[in-house]
Amino acid sequence: MSKLLSFISDYKKIEKPIRNAIASEFFIQTVNATFMNILPLYMDRKGFSDDEIALFITFRFIGVFILALPLGRLIKGRKLMPLFYLSNFCVPFFGIAIVLSIAFQLKVLTLVSLILWGASFTFMQIPIFPFILRNTAKKNQTAAISLSYTTWSFGGILSGVTIAVLDFINPIIFDEQFILLLFSVFGFGGLFFLKRIKHFHEIAKEKNMQPINEKGKHKKTDWPLVLKALTPTLIIATGAGLTIPFISLFFDKVHHVDKGGFSVLSFIASLLVAYFAMLVPKIKEKIGYKIAIPTTQSLAVISLVALATTQYYSQYSIAFIIAAICYLLRQPLMNLAGPMTSELVLNYVGKRNREITSALTSAIWSGSWVLSGIMVTVLFVYHFSFANIFLITSLLYAIGVVLYYLLILDYNKREEKGLIEE
Secondary structure: OOOOOOOHHHHHOOOHHHHHHHHHHHHHHHHHHHHHHHHHHHHHHOOOOHHHHHHHHHHHHHHHHHHHHHHHHHOOOOOOHHHHHHHHHHHHHHHHHHHHHHHOOOHHHHHHHHHHHHHHHHHHHHHHHHHHHHHOOHHHHHHHHHHHHHHHHHHHHHHHHHHHHHHHHOOOOOOHHHHHHHHHHHHHHHHHHHHOOOOOOOOOOOOOOOOOOOOOOOOOOOHHHHHHHHHHHHHHHHHHHHHHHHHHHHHHHHHOOOHHHHHHHHHHHHHHHHHHHHOHHHHHHHHHHHHHHHHHHHHHHHHHHHHHHHHHHOOOHHHHHHHHHHHHHHHHHHHHOHHHHHHHHHHHHOHHHHHHHHHHHHHHHHHHHHHHHHHHHHHHHOOOOHHHHHHHHHHHHHHHHHHHHHHHHHHHHHHHOOOOOO
16 A cells, blocks of 8 residues: 555655645635536436537637637736636636526526636636746656646546435535535635645746846747647647546436536546545656657547447446456556646757747647537537547547657757757
């Protein structure tokens, strides 16, 4: 047991203010995980069609897409803690607004609330990695990024357990509406951990930043380098947008798994994701980017293909078992690479490009998911099956894996030439 948990020592070394900031992120991600799993089911129960659900959820990502790039430019050289406060208040507030507007069939207000809710996430999502890299010792950066990355998983664990228990107690009283409101209120808890960050002198600029030029600005963004680094993210994000927001609907419509059953699956998957993501510093140290990233992502693609094809024989009981196993494999495998690809990309582009790269990463994920949401809406209208949509995702993932491998090779070449900043 001690060997299984030996990685914890890596995380004890992270500076206390950084741990508190990441703890506040956990509350935001718990709201995110709950809405990701339950909101489509809630909308379905309230009479929304599959294509309406796809379209409405797309609006959440429009908010992020619109705000991401301006925010990325704004945060360069500025303190980031005020944005964390803003996110920790606005995400729960607009979450409550979404639930109530759906309950009262106020569709315009639902769309507006989804846009503002999505935009509120950017105040945490975009600044958190630059904040970590500025204020964390080099030896603790991988651990801090990994811990931040696992807040989504730990949020999913808490959400999954709570939903499953409440569903077991009384699925009628503790319905989707109650659960979404409960976790929205829970999201305000992140403010407590932000308040605990005292006597902390935040570094507003990267250490050893390039000197200011005669026009008073830092050296311009190296756009070819940034775009090359983010191309794999663009491909994978587009594929993910076709699948992740609708995975609960897949299990509901294809395998007839209700919110309680899916929450159990989500809990187990989140537990696996969290555990293996916490191992990232050890994995990176032992086998490096070149093996770890392509291997885990390739196995995840295979698992997704197997998951998708269970729709073709869903009438057999074995189909659900295979689908559940593949889902539980796919989640940790795909997410295991996340902290490594994030660190890889941010180190690849260099210090002066990190804020804009972080912003563009959020913009890409959100913009791709907007595009994907529209694509799914159209595909549902033309009666495409979940299986075919998920197989399209698998193809895009496979292309993304190849591009990440090529990026790693270029990263290693640049490192040998001394072009990767320490």
